[in-house]
Amino acid sequence: MKILHYINNLGSGGAEKLLTDILPLMKKEGHEVSLVISNSNRNMKRHEEVLKSNGIKVIDLNTSFYNPFQIISIVKLISIHKYDVIHSHLFPSQYWLALASVFISKNVKLIKTEHSSFNKRRKYKILRPLEKIIYNRYHLIIAISENVKFNLNRWLRNRVKIVVVENGIDLEEVHRNIRTKSNLYSLNYRTILMVSRFDGHVKDHSTLVKAINKLPDDIHLYLAGDGPNKKNIMDLVQSLNLGKRVFFLGLRNDVINLMHHADLNVLSTNHEGFSGVTLESLASGAPFLGSNVAGVKEIVPNNSFLFSPGNVDELTSKISRIIENDKAREQMIKASQNHIKRYHIEKMIFAYLDSYKNELKE
Numbered sequence: 001m002k003i004l005h006y007i008n009n010l011g012s013g014g015a016e017k018l019l020t021d022i023l024p025l026m027k028k029e030g031h032e033v034s035l036v037i038s039n040s041n042r043n044m045k046r047h048e049e050v051l052k053s054n055g056i057k058v059i060d061l062n063t064s065f066y067n068p069f070q071i072i073s074i075v076k077l078i079s080i081h082k083y084d085v086i087h088s089h090l091f092p093s094q095y096w097l098a099l100a101s102v103f104i105s106k107n108v109k110l111i112k113t114e115h116s117s118f119n120k121r122r123k124y125k126i127l128r129p130l131e132k133i134i135y136n137r138y139h140l141i142i143a144i145s146e147n148v149k150f151n152l153n154r155w156l157r158n159r160v161k162i163v164v165v166e167n168g169i170d171l172e173e174v175h176r177n178i179r180t181k182s183n184l185y186s187l188n189y190r191t192i193l194m195v196s197r198f199d200g201h202v203k204d205h206s207t208l209v210k211a212i213n214k215l216p217d218d219i220h221l222y223l224a225g226d227g228p229n230k231k232n233i234m235d236l237v238q239s240l241n242l243g244k245r246v247f248f249l250g251l252r253n254d255v256i257n258l259m260h261h262a263d264l265n266v267l268s269t270n271h272e273g274f275s276g277v278t279l280e281s282l283a284s285g286a287p288f289l290g291s292n293v294a295g296v297k298e299i300v301p302n303n304s305f306l307f308s309p310g311n312v313d314e315l316t317s318k319i320s321r322i323i324e325n326d327k328a329r330e331q332m333i334k335a336s337q338n339h340i341k342r343y344h345i346e347k348m349i350f351a352y353l354d355s356y357k358n359e360l361k362e
Contacts, residue, residue, distance in 0.1 A: 024054035168348035198227030
């Protein structure tokens, strides 16, 4: 098959990282795979380099995400290269491809992955008719979890063809990326790591920062990622006089290694589609705690890995138990290593490819 994926750019989000992982594996299965992006992300060139080194053609339209004229470029691209399948990810790319579909052959199968259980557009009922039109331009919607599928159906209030394909993780890559301990962490302190975009609507860094304030001084927190809410969290850290215990790492290319060598990984969040950070944390060989929300609770081995969202006291108590109790840590690590095998990325790749083939048959 000749497959084209389409996304805004290769930024720091989970969908972008997922594409970096799966496209080379699709190519290894004998398919011609390309990626088109609206523009290049200067801070995340590594994703592009990984794809190009694996023979994936990356086409940069060099325009704003929100520029509708990229519809013309997409139509031209499809007419020249005669793709069998075009697979879009995220807003607004999904809109541009849906609108472009008016001008391309009906033999080209359009696929859309729904990566989140909620987005800002769903706050406005006036947008529902437009959203129905957009989603119905696709032959198939792939939801990354049952919860994502449920919420999308509830929003659209009509029948669109949706299948669930859970995200996966390349366990071999995880093991390759674990190296000797980074000098980033001090040997004299116990370390907690949270890898996440600073998005105040979705992520909940503040609960974790407040928990750190209740914990002993030899426990340090490292926050990897970037985003619009970072300044607010930095202000919170300063107001609590935690400047010597909370560290902002920015965007990192070595998150698996950081996760592996942390004493504990935490994801404090309000909601998720299907949390890639949770998968990576479970695979890293270190303990993990996540908010008891959709997109996290379905992934972890049991409830001991969860805390109530926004509950500072419960999070503080669970962190103390894991940090202070070597037996509890080892039990969590063992449970994680056994559990994560069910999410091997090959299962996801074959489900995607089977979905493409089924649509082409129809």
